[in-house]
Amino acid sequence: MRDFNLNGKMIAGQYVAVDSPVHAMEPAAKLAGFGILLLAAAFSPRLPGIAFGVAITLWGMTLSKMPIKNAIRGLIAPLPFLIIIALLQVFIVSETDPNPLYKLWFLQVSLNGLKTGLLLMLRFTVLMLMLNWMSFSVSPSENIYGLQRLLKPLQRLGIQPMDFVMTIQIMVRFLPILAQSAERIAKAQASRGANWDGKSGGLIARVKRIVPLILPLFTASLRRAEKIAMAMNARAYGYHADRTSMAIYHFQNKDAMLLLAAMASAMMMILL
Amino acid sequence: MQPLILADRITCRIDQKEILKDVSFSIGMGEYVALIGANGSGKTTLARHLNALLTPIEGNVLIAGKNTRDRHNHSCIRADIGMVFQQPEDQIVSALVEEDVAFGPENLCRLPSEIRTLVDQALAGVLAMQPRAIIFDEATAMLDPAGRRDVMSYLAKLHNAGTTILTITHRMEEVLHAERVLVLNHGRLVFDGTPQALFADPSLVAANNLELPAAVEFKNAFPGWFSGIACSSSLAERLLAAIPAYSGTLDTGDFSETVVHSGGANLIEIDKLAFSYSQDSYFAVPALYDVNLSMAANAPHGLTGATGAGKSTLLQHLNGLYRPQQGSVRVGEFDLNSADLDLKALRRYIGLVFQNPELYFFKQYVGDEIAFGPRMLGLGEELRQRVRWAMELTGLDFENDKDRVLTTLSGGEQRKVALAAGLALNPGILVLDEPTAGLDPFSRRQLLQNLKRLIADGTQLLFSSHQMEEISALAKNLTVLSNGVTLTTAPVHEVFLDRPLMNQAGLEQPFSVQLADALRAKKWPVRRNTLTLTDVLSEIGKYKDEAAHA
Incomplete structure (x- = not known):
């Protein structure tokens, strides 16, 4: 942790207002499109389908005028975990394979195992890229409005979608706050001689360094949460179930086109 | 005519501790009222009762005749009484300014087109709700002089337009703008009258840990x-x-x-420093462009500039939390540009106390919090002595205070603990970021006295502040930052007398x-x-x- 810039490392969850066809979509259609693509990426059964998913995501990011270099850089941090999970998958699947490619003591590697590992890695990559893309292109209030519209049928079952939607919005808003609090506590401790710098020490040493951060982070977050709740309360949140919205959206032909494109891509990801 | 706000013998207890005792008052339409009192006297708690965020244990609060105890009234009450919180970042609900401003009216189910007009007109999330009264909970505490002036003239404008105003403040010259002042002391309402009547009674002012505005003192x-x-x-x-x-x-x-003499080589030397957050990324935010600063030994040094000028970013470079991206920084013997910098030794040499440090306490007891630094340095036997020493320097009592739970301390006491925690490292240079922000007049005076004593005993002090009175009380030399660029480093009086420079930096000459x-x-x-x-x-x-x- 060379410069304590935790917020800067957290690219995910940052909406950027750009003038792009994706940004201009009707929120409910936009959310539905992203939802379908995410589901397809999660359940796509074969390598070509997933590879198609990567291509579609990268193309969609350029359509959203999103800087792809940054999105890909965001993948580097979780890469070690991905590799470990993929390796585990490779060994577990290969274990029962009757014709392994390679054998080392009790571990063996088979073509099938390699394929499964690769599939898993690509799947996570696509999912993360898509989530990044989505948070880049959907603003918090579009999120609320879109979800509200999509979840409207639930109201007939007596479930209030509004509370659920607000929970999600506050969660998104809380991520950078959490990073900020962690950054401040780490800085305060480092300033007083705690060892926060360098990558010295093994995994255990690094985990030990995080432990003193967790408790104060919890208390600081709870305090912030309470204050945000109070600020929302003070501004009359929650007194009418059907609150209005400043922006008015209309479902247009271009929304239908993009939604259809998303559906078609999702089909391809499943069928290929 | 019925009053807009009526507090009828309200009492509030939290964990058996009485926060408010038998408080009664009424505020009519269009009044301009200041609410003052020491840290922990119950001001914020009282304000929250008026917006139905809290309901009294005993007594009643009526807003335009509607009781806050009835939940059905809450929506009306909150549309009537807007509230601006102390920490701006705490009250922001949405990630985009526009969406945040729209949040209130949306909750009140206003028509979309109407909301759009309101949002365009409004300055802050609260005003968009067109309330009849607005409560400002220390809205100016975190602002620089220019920002404070803007808020004060805005309050006057709102008041002239007929909005009722209740402002909570620690700044006595702001009280003079009000027509009426309420003073709280340990949860009791001890004064309700005009500011003139309050300030005509210096003993009453002193008894409530307040102070006279400088102008009144001079008069x-x-x-x-x-x-x-x-x-x-x-x-x-x-x-x-x-x-x-x-x-x-x-x-x-x-x-x-008198010319300020430096007692030898400069302690800190910063040359053409530039820094951006998230450098090289899509979200890069430049904070410092061209900063130069030299701090002489034995000359307490101030750092000032408008909010967002880069003061905190600069101070966090000094102990290596940020490393220079361009330009050079030298602190004592340490070259911050060098790749093999010994960070631990640097942080032992320069002690940094953050703005609002009490928000980031991470231990439960006073003694543990202060001992954290020395313990990290590996102090063994000496640890106890060191903690005692640091506590005594800041006016805390080692035997009595070390086992107190941090959250039970008052604001002033917590600030003392934070200062002691910084001093416990016995640093060569002590760096404080906005040391008195949010403190009441009494605690501020005490802190300034402590700092003066430390300076007299040879502590090298560098601090940032946008309270001009504090700079004139402590510093010999002053560096002025504006939008990430140094405007000047000069003896304090020369900076203060340079009116065009002060205006350019968004500052204001102190009354003195x-x-x-x-x-x-x-x-x-x-x-x-x-x-x-x-x-x-x-x-x-x-x-x-x-x-x-x-």
């Missing part, structure tokens, strides 16, 4: 000069205009200026300096390096009698 020191002038929001200007001309003989020998300037304009022999009100008073006190017949 009281020379009762003969300003007999016809009443305490009002324009008091300072009117006093300055009414200063009589000096008629005594001029003693030019006294005009010599304006006063000294006005006195000099009337030919009074006041030296140019006179900074604090006490100094001004003692300077002219010598000649007062000669002027009396002028």
Whole structure:
């Protein structure tokens, strides 16, 4: 942790207002499109389908005028975990394979195992890229409005979608706050001689360094949460179930086109 | 006519501790009321009762006749009474400014087109709800002088438009803008009257840990000069205009200026420093463009500039939390640009105390919090002694205070603990970021006294502040930052007397300096390096009698 810039490392969850066809979509259609693509990426059964998913995501990011270099850089941090999970998958699947490619003591590697590992890695990559893309292109209030519209049928079952939607919005808003609090506590401790710098020490040493951060982070977050709740309360949140919205959206032909494109891509990801 | 706000014998207890005791008052439509009192006297709790965020244990609060106990009234009450919280970042609900401003009206189910117009007009999330009354909970505490001036003139504008205003503040000159003032002391309402009546009774002011505005203090020191002038929001200007001309003989020998001498090499040397957050990324935010600063030994150094000028970013470079991206930083023997910098040794040498440090306490007990630093340094036997020493330096009592739980301390005491925690490392240089922000007058005075003593005992101090009074009380030299660029580093009085520079940086001369300037304009022999009100008073006190017949 060379410069304590935790917020800067957290690219995910940052909406950027750009003038792009994706940004201009009707929120409910936009959310539905992203939802379908995410589901397809999660359940796509074969390598070509997933590879198609990567291509579609990268193309969609350029359509959203999103800087792809940054999105890909965001993948580097979780890469070690991905590799470990993929390796585990490779060994577990290969274990029962009757014709392994390679054998080392009790571990063996088979073509099938390699394929499964690769599939898993690509799947996570696509999912993360898509989530990044989505948070880049959907603003918090579009999120609320879109979800509200999509979840409207639930109201007939007596479930209030509004509370659920607000929970999600506050969660998104809380991520950078959490990073900020962690950054401040780490800085305060480092300033007083705690060892926060360098990558010295093994995994255990690094985990030990995080432990003193967790408790104060919890208390600081709870305090912030309470204050945000109070600020929302003070501004009359929650007194009418059907609150209005400043922006008015209309479902247009271009929304239908993009939604259809998303559906078609999702089909391809499943069928290929 | 029924009052807009009626508090009827309200009592509030939290964990058996009485926060408010039997408080009664009423506020009519269009009144401008200030609510003051020491840290922990119950101001914020009272404010939250008025917006139905809290309901009293005993007694009633009626807003336009509607009781806050009835949940069905809450929506109306919150549409009527808007609230601006102390920490701006705490009340922001949405990630985009526009969406945040729309949040309130959306909750009130206003029509979309109507909301759009409101959002375009509004300055803040609360105003978009068009409330009848607005409560400002220390809205100016975190602002620089220019921002504070904006808020004050905005309050006046709202007041003229008929909005009722209740402002909570620790700044006594803001109280003069109000028509009425409520004083809380340990949860009891001890005064309800005009600011003039309050400030006419210095013993009452002192008993409630408050202080007189500087202008009132000056007026009281020379009762003969300003007999016809009443305490009002324009008091300072009117006093300055009414200063009589000096008629005594001029003693030019006294005009010599003291030059600030440095006692050797500079302790800190910063040259052309530039820094961006998230450098090289899509979200890069430049904070510093071109910063130069040299701090001399044995000359307490201030750092000032408008909010967002880059003060905190700069201070966090000094102990290596941020490393220079461009330019160079040297602190004592340490070269911050060097790749093999010993960070631990650097942080032992330079102790940094953050802005609002009590928000980031991470231990439960006072003693543990203060001992954290020395323990990290591997202090064994000496640890206890070191903690005792640091606590005593800041006016805490080692035996009694070390086992107290941090959250039970008052705001002033918590700040003392934070300072002691920084001092416990026995640093060569002590760096404080906004040390008095959010403290009541009494705690602020105490902290300043402690710092003065530390300076006298040889502590090298560098601090940032946008409270000009604090800079004039502590610093010898001052660096002014504006939008990430250094405007100047010079002796404090030279900076303060340079009005165009102060304006450019969004700052304001403290009253004492304006006063000294006005006195000099009337030919009074006041030296140019006179900074604090006490100094001004003692300077002219010598000649007062000669002027009396002028």
